[in-house]
């Protein structure tokens with residue numbers, strides 16, 4: 472996994488958009504992200520390690536998000552637009568990348584700059600509730616990821632706006648990053 476400031480050039484979202492300014496993963500941890508990697512070819516298999524992480528966090532539910540043309544059919548473009556519209560969730564977004572690749576863009580607080588995180592198979596990412604972010608595929612146009620939740624599996628996001636700015640989940644996030 473690696474990260475850098477987004478270049479803000481208006482061009483295809485699937486391009487790297489690397490400004491050339493790297494961002495340390497430890498800095499992303501200060502912004503509330505949890506990032507780790509469990510290589511798919513780990514000896515003994517990745518599953519036991521991923522299960523352990525899930526158990527430790529109490530994620531008792533998982534499914535596979537198949538973000539491919541085949542997987543999403545008619546909804547492919549629509550879902551991608553939704554993922555790339557800046558949003559937040561009331562729960563953490565937890566993903567383990569099984570195949571393909573893509574980018575998460577997260578908003579740095581308080582500058583509101585975009586930081587782009589490149590993800591590849593084996594990457595495990597936890598995006599905290601209340602952080603503004605978006606997701607895009609890259610030029611290979613496909614990703615499959617395990618999604619983890621506690622309780623019911625349902626996808627719900629809220630576009631950034633006055634409602635999210637006033638959300639208790641947003642306030643809780645901001646409290647967690649302010650020292």
Ligand code: KMT
Pocket residue numbers: 536538554564566604605606614616628
């Ligand atoms: C989100 O909410 O940003 C997503 O679920 C992105 C797609 S996960 C590969």
Ligand code: NI
Pocket residue numbers: 558559560564604605628
């Ligand atoms: Ni999201």
